Amino acid sequence: EIVMTQSPGTLSVSPGERATLSCRASQSVSSKLAWYQQKPGQAPRLLISGASTRAIGIPARFSGSGSETEFTLTISSLQSEDFAVYYCQQYDNWPRTFGQGTKVEIK
Amino acid sequence: EVQLLESGGGLVQPGGSLRLSCAASGFTFSNSAMTWVRQAPGKGLESVSSISGDGYAALYADSVRGRFTTSRDNSKNTLSLQMDSLRADDTAVYYCTKAAPFYLEYWGHGTLVTVSS
Numbered sequence: 001e002i003v004m005t006q007s008p009g010t011l012s013v014s015p016g017e018r019a020t021l022s023c024r025a026s027q028s029v030s031s032k033l034a035w036y037q038q039k040p041g042q043a044p045r046l047l048i049s050g051a052s053t054r055a056i057g058i059p060a061r062f063s064g065s066g067s068e069t070e071f072t073l074t075i076s077s078l079q080s081e082d083f084a085v086y087y088c089q090q091y092d093n094w095p096r097t098f099g100q101g102t103k104v105e106i107k
Numbered sequence: 108e109v110q111l112l113e114s115g116g117g118l119v120q121p122g123g124s125l126r127l128s129c130a131a132s133g134f135t136f137s138n139s140a141m142t143w144v145r146q147a148p149g150k151g152l153e154s155v156s157s158i159s160g161d162g163y164a165a166l167y168a169d170s171v172r173g174r175f176t177t178s179r180d181n182s183k184n185t186l187s188l189q190m191d192s193l194r195a196d197d198t199a200v201y202y203c204t205k206a207a208p209f210y211l212e213y214w215g216h217g218t219l220v221t222v223s224s
Binding site for chain 2: 001032034036042043044045046049055087089091094095096097098099100101
């Protein structure tokens, strides 16, 4: 099973600042990496697939990069609605494993 | 508009069974792989089971293999998860998701399963 490790566990950021979230895979997943956003009491929502392709309706301030084992989600200028938990997921192998999540909170 | 509506969650005793359903609309159901994902209270996400569009191929997490069975009725646009021999650590919100074909493009709102005596 591929283990996905996200860092940091919690990120404290002021509105308008940049947030950088990291995700590391225990083995190469090529570019088969997705990012999801989950707000309290809601289902997760797809943000990014293929490591860098934004899903329909996702603002341009969200960007993804990386390949193989190292990936990054960047939120260029945090808005109030962006404070949430973010998960990465590899879909190269079954089981399609998730990272443990990064909580982005208001500083 | 894609809609996924789960039902069937509830309280069940350890060792019991429960059947979850997911009613899908807004896309060609038979062309889409579907995946069940669960989230224990206050915890992260776990892929439980995935099934191909034609229903002939299904995958399971090690934690549920032999106890859970996923199936679909493409004539009714419905996905099901039969859960047997339930344990306390199966307690979670279960999400029905549309796979595209492997990342999870759309999510239902989830249904809570509580396994407790």
